[in-house]
Amino acid sequence: MYLYFDARQKPTIAVASMELGSGEVVIPRSRDGHYYVRGAINGYPVDFMVDTGAGTISISHEIARNARLPRGIPANFVTANGTVMGEIVAGQTIEAGGIVVEGLSVGIGIHGDIALLGQNFLRRVEVVQSNDKMVLRVKVK
Secondary structure, three states, rough: HHHHHHHHHOOOEEOOOOOOOOOOOEEOOOOOOEEEEEEEOOOOOEEEEEEOOOOEEOOOOHHHHHHOOOOEEEEEEEEEEEEEEEEEEEEEEEOOOOEEEEEEEEEEOOOOEEEEEEHHOOEEEEEEEEEEEEEEEEEEO
């Protein structure tokens, strides 16, 4: 019984990718109400939860180690579960569903297998949410 319900509770990770030339990614809402998209940090595959309340992209120490991120500057992060000690690494390349943004800071110190796609990425794209879908669209300059 546990395995059945556990499988039902796991979020659906959208393997969203841009249609050629469209400049946008459509992410369906997961069963848990959040939006998840497959992406990468410096080419290392990562599953992101889109978190409009997070200021920066945030990952665990394990993801940082696997992505071979360098040591960062010590920092404190305020999370829903309290303050977490961690570090910030600047100048990273982040890809979400085919949209690539370079030169972003990444916060290291949260727990879990899912990274948070925060505002430092989301401010660089248009974000539209409606009808159980989220669309990330490359901003036209």
